[in-house]
Amino acid sequence: MSNGPEAPSRIIIRNVRLFDGVSDAPRDNVDVLIEGEHVVAVSTSALAGGASEGVTEIDGTGKFLMPGLSDAHVHLMGNANSMLDFVQGPTGTLYGNTIAEAKRMLMRGFTTVRDMGGDLAPIKALIDRGTFEGPRIFPSQAMISQTSGHADFSFVYDVPEEFGGKPSRTEDIHFTRVADGVPRVLAAVREQLRQGATQIKLTLGGGATSMYDPLNTLQYTPDEIAAAVQAAGDYGTYVATHVYTSAGIARAVAAGVKSIEHGHLADEATVALLAEKGVWLSMQPFAEDDHHFPDPLRAAKNAQIARGTDQVYAWAKKHGVKTAWGTDLLLEPQSAPRQSVMAARLGDHYTNVEALKMLTSGNAELFELAGERNSYRAGKLGVIAEGAWADMILVDGDPLADLSLIADPDTNFTVIIKDGAIVKNTL
Structure with missing residues (x-):
């Protein structure tokens, strides 16, 4: 017999170089906290977590995090x-x-x-x-x-x-x-x-x-x-x-x-x-x-x-x-x-940052023209920010410096998260 709804899963991705989908420059040493299907915190200070608190931690040190x-x-x-x-x-x-x-x-x-x-x-x-x-x-x-x-x-x-x-x-x-x-x-x-x-x-x-x-x-x-x-x-x-x-x-x-x-x-x-x-x-x-x-x-x-x-x-x-x-x-x-x-x-x-913006938040702006026909209105698409859908990629390398990295996702995309679920993790 259930004791009530399960608590949402929690994931922290630590120490990443973050491209949030809209900014011209990435931020270094960022932690991102996911609860359930959404991003709930993006911080340059270490976020509290740990296995004892039911948090899955991913060490993103040296890697690049971007929206899906x-x-x-x-x-x-x-x-x-x-x-x-x-x-x-x-x-x-x-x-x-x-x-x-x-x-x-x-x-x-x-x-x-x-x-x-x-x-x-x-x-x-x-x-x-x-x-x-x-x-x-x-x-x-x-x-x-x-x-x-x-x-x-x-x-x-x-x-x-x-x-x-x-x-x-x-x-x-x-x-x-x-x-x-x-x-x-x-x-x-x-x-x-x-x-x-x-x-x-x-x-x-x-x-x-x-x-x-x-x-x-x-x-x-x-x-x-x-x-x-x-x-x-x-x-x-x-x-x-x-x-x-x-x-x-x-x-x-x-x-x-x-x-x-x-x-x-x-x-x-x-x-x-x-x-x-x-x-x-x-x-x-x-x-x-x-x-x-x-x-x-x-x-x-x-x-x-x-x-x-x-x-x-x-x-x-x-x-x-x-x-x-x-x-x-x-x-x-x-x-x-x-x-x-x-x-x-x-x-x-386009420049690499212009291209990455179009591939993420830019396309999402077009999708939003669907208005209430958009069934994903409960979160923002194409960005990594508080309240956004937890859709993101951890890249081994920096696509802002070398956009060709995204041409080989099998090799260069080490973690893929969609809807707060880890669908690929080769770390």
């Missing part, structure tokens, strides 16, 4: 499965692969992610209750596309649902939703919100993985986009849009979209517009070899996107755009570990 990493644009289900898996694989295998990849992502130090397409709300719920290990998830649920748009994965000979055809396989498993016209777009947005989406993902232009659409296509009319924005806003959240081109970005911004996903083909005036309107640019530091396309047409689109990376980052810095970081790895499970390499690559465009 975040990724603002993942496709956990897409990361974990190939196109063949989606088309022919059993549904159970798709979800099993996704759960396995969620744990691997956590072991790479990613304690929070924003998923931009896939049926992740059930997996989020299982992770949150402790059934499986994985990062905190902000799910978009199915990415919403027009017929022949970026997320239309039906075959060319399939009859569109608008004309009486059946939904595609990816729609059956809630990876995508094709919807044309204002009424269907409204229904599609509300469907994702009903299923647990924290934000809505629309596809407004072509992409490298698309089967039908060139990069320069404009997808969804202004009325359709505005309808999605209103439906999301009625739930207290926002719309994020896949789009690369200046014309597509301008249409999205005019309709009230809050987050531009990608934007690699934008011109300077359009990047400046994002700063003026306070719209987020959720970028990925793409290199051409991050994705592999045997189809020459898609390979050419991928190369064009990658070529835009350096220039758009430079303009974003010049104009002070609110910029988030993500990966958007998709349909190539063998490439999933590149997430860590792409995180370190952010240092090609």
